[in-house]
Amino acid sequence: MDEALGTRAVLRYCRMSAFKVRPVLDLIRGRDLEDAQDILRFSERDAARVVSKLLASAVANAENNDAQSADELYVSACYADEATTMKRWRPRARGRATRIRKRTSHITVVVTRLPDERLARRRARDTGDAGARRARRVAGARRQRVAASQAAEEAAAAVPEAAEKAGAPDVGEEAAPVTGPRSDETGASGDAAPSEPTPESEEEEAEGGADAEPAAEAHEAAEAEAAEAETDEQQHEEPTPKRRTRARKEKRD
Structure with missing residues (x-):
């Protein structure tokens, strides 16, 4: 892809080595703008933040300078070149020193219409x-x-x-048959008053009482005779050892 057809943004003398920037640029090369932004947003490398800002600058240049639409752009080219190296010294023992190389880079991002x-x-x-x-x-x-x-x-x-289940009676809850008297019979029996005694009924009761007295006397006499018979039978029973001993004592006395 010819870089002259696209819009570029360049970051010069970035205080980061090209060795650390190039892996991030490899992730977004050839991607459309939306995918490239998502990749840089979720990347864990520190260089992704720098490249993301540079990509936004390139898109702004394309919209403002070349009248391009951001939805139609993609990353056509991106690369990192080594820049100057700053040398510093770290002191060591016995007057010695070690060299510190602070490397920088030039980062370029080119966006082009799809x-x-x-x-x-x-x-x-x-x-x-x-x-x-x-x-x-x-x-x-x-x-x-x-x-x-x-x-x-x-x-x-x-x-x-x-509704049908609620209205229908259950088989086990059938009404028990009425065994008592009906209301008209109950009312008739309950309203009936006791009859007054007549002279004939009084005479019959008196005769019945007179007949009952001799029967009671006869019953008592029969019970007394039965008790005497039981006493005689007990007396005529065979003598027990205790009875024999009691009889002997009576004879001695």
């Missing part, structure tokens, strides 16, 4: 990506609408079923 073929491919890719994103967004919205409608239908179908 070729028409690459611009067309990138625009097609961006358009396709936009269409794909829109298709995915529309499909996601459609899925959400379908899910919402299905949920609403299920909820509407569940309401009548719940």
Whole structure:
């Protein structure tokens, strides 16, 4: 690529050796502006900060001096040349000294407009990506609408079923049959008043009491006879050793 077609920015006498700058420049060479900026932003090398500022300067030169669009630029060339070396001395024992070399470099970054073929491919890719994103967004919205409608239908179908279950009586909770008297019979029996005694009923009760007294006397007499019979049987039982001993003592006395 001819550097004369691009816009350059040069940093002279950078207080950093070209050996440290060149690995960073290799990362962004041939990249478009957006990719180059991302690479420099996330690089851990100290030279990336210097190169990033120099790339921004080159883009500003292209926009202001050559009326270029920043979206159509890429890094067409970049390199680092060695500059002067500053010599310093570090003192050592016995009057000796060691040399310190502070190296510098000239850094150059060239940005150029992308070729028409690459611009067309990138625009097609961006358009396709936009269409794909829109298709995915529309499909996601459609899925959400379908899910919402299905949920609403299920909820509407569940309401009548719940109402039927709540209204129908359970089999285990059937009403027990009424075994007691009905209300009219209960009321009739409860409202009935006791009948007043008549002379005939009084005579019958008196006769029944008179007949009951001899029966009670006879029952008591029978019980007394049974008790006497039990006592006689106990007396006529075979004598036990204790009874024999008691009888002998009575005879001696």
